[in-house]
Amino acid sequence: MTTYFTEAASAETVNARMTDAADPRLREVMACLVRHLHAFAKEIALTQEEWELGIEFLTRTGQICSGERQEFILLSDVLGFSMLVDAINNRRPEGATENTVFGPFHVAGAPEREMGANISLDGKGEPCLYEGRVLDLHGQPIEGAHVDVWSDNADGFYDVQQPGIQPKWNNRGVFVTGSDGRYAFRGIKPVSYPIPDDGPVGKMLAALGRHPYRPAHMHYLVTAPGYQRLVTHTFVGDDEYIGDDAVFGVKKTLVAPFERVGAETEWRSPFDFVLVPAGQAAA
Numbered sequence: 108m109t110t111y112f113t114e115a116a117s118a119e120t121v122n123a124r125m126t127d128a129a130d131p132r133l134r135e136v137m138a139c140l141v142r143h144l145h146a147f148a149k150e151i152a153l154t155q156e157e158w159e160l161g162i163e164f165l166t167r168t169g170q171i172c173s174g175e176r177q178e179f180i181l182l183s184d185v186l187g188f189s190m191l192v193d194a195i196n197n198r199r200p201e202g203a204t205e206n207t208v209f210g211p212f213h214v215a216g217a218p219e220r221e222m223g224a225n226i227s228l229d230g231k232g233e234p235c236l237y238e239g240r241v242l243d244l245h246g247q248p249i250e251g252a253h254v255d256v257w258s259d260n261a262d263g264f265y266d267v268q269q270p271g272i273q274p275k276w277n278n279r280g281v282f283v284t285g286s287d288g289r290y291a292f293r294g295i296k297p298v299s300y301p302i303p304d305d306g307p308v309g310k311m312l313a314a315l316g317r318h319p320y321r322p323a324h325m326h327y328l329v330t331a332p333g334y335q336r337l338v339t340h341t342f343v344g345d346d347e348y349i350g351d352d353a354v355f356g357v358k359k360t361l362v363a364p365f366e367r368v369g370a371e372t373e374w375r376s377p378f379d380f381v382l383v384p385a386g387q388a389a390a
Contacts, residue, residue: 110123114149117145117149118141118142118144118145118146121141121145122137122138122141122142125137125138164307164311167306167307168182168306168307168308171306171307176303176306177211178306178307178308180211181302181303181306181308182308182311184208184302184353184354184355185302185308185311185312185317185353185354187354187355189208189354190207190208190354190355190356193206193207193208194206198388198389199335199383199389200244200383200387200389202244202381203244203381203382203383204329204337204339204360204361204379204380204381204382205339205358205360205361206337206338206339207338207339207340207356207357207358207361208338208354208356209328209338210326212257212265212267212268212326213255213257213326213328214257214267214279217255217257217276217279217280217281218276218279218280218281219280219281219282219283220280220281220282220292222282222283222285222289222290222291222292223291223292223293224280224282224292224293225292225293225294226256226276226277226278226279226280226292226293226294227260227277227278227293227294227295228273228274228276228277228278229260229273229274229277231260231261231262231295232260232261232295232296232298233261233295233296233373233374234293234294234295234296234372234373234374235293235294235295235296235365235373235374235375235376236291236292236293236368236373236374236375236376237256237290237291237292237293237294237325237376237378238289238290238291238292238375238376238377239289239290239377239378239379239380240284240287240288240289240290240379240380241254241284241288241290241329241331241379241380241382242288242379242380242381242382243334243381243382243384244381244382244383244384247288248284248286248287248288248289249284249288249331249334249382250284250285250286250288251283251284251331251332252283252284252288252290252329252330252331252334252380252382253281253282253283253328253329253330253331254281254282254283254284254290254327254328254329254380255280255281255327255328255329255330256279256280256281256282256292256294256325256326256327256328257278257279257325257326258278258294258295258297258324258325258326259278259297259298259300260273260277260278260295261295261298262298263298263299263300263301264300265278266278266279278294278295280292294325296323296343296365296374296376297323297324297325297343298323299320299321299322299323299346299347299348300320300321301318301319301320301321301353302319302320302321302353302354303319304319312353317353318348318351318353319353320348320351320352320353321348321352321353321354321356322342322343322346322347322348322349322351322352322357323342323343323346324340324341324342324343324356325340325341325363325376326339326340327339327340327341327380329380329382331382333384333385334382334383334384334385335382335383335384335385335387337380337382339361339380340356340361341361341362341363341376341378342357342361342362342363343363343365344362344363344364344365345365349362363376363377363378364376364377364378
């Protein structure tokens, strides 16, 4: 039976063309996408000129992508979509540390350092002691947890953004907890910085009256045998962008204390991480 296209039944007509030969999950995803996409165009009464502008925007977004830059992920980030997908896939029971976006600047293979070591190799920035424990849901310490950390330097750049300028592995390191579950390292109090805004996504933000800045944060990747992987940040609470993160990565529970210590020559940021057993879902 031939089904002709009409405005009223547009989505149903398109979805009817899929057959049982398609993967069931692919059919489910695409049918839902088509329904929402068609509903969007109808609700907003999308004009031909607006549709063409959208196609041009997506074309330019793809053209700027490279092995070093993924503008589509950046677009997902600033629309809050990356954080939504992360939240859906990392639902955890109450008391567990919340996830947030991984970010593009993690580098596998960072050196394992002695507990308490200084990861700031360029001598810039305000010194900060980071310390705390890795715990299970019952408050018991987790031995053998790998705490992989990374941050920008005092100029707002990660080492991989400035090869030959910053020392390799600057503001990076891996720390392994002992029987007490404790971790400690020295770095710097991080600073806020802009996401890349010289491409179509940056132009879109400007057109929307939005800034490209992320509030200051320290990255953590915490793993331990038998527990779910934790990807998170801790945020500097008094940062001017704490309530206005360009990629929506801030969660209230991840705003960490930053306290002056040592005659105000150094900062201290205590924070405990609570992991969830592998396979356990949110209550």
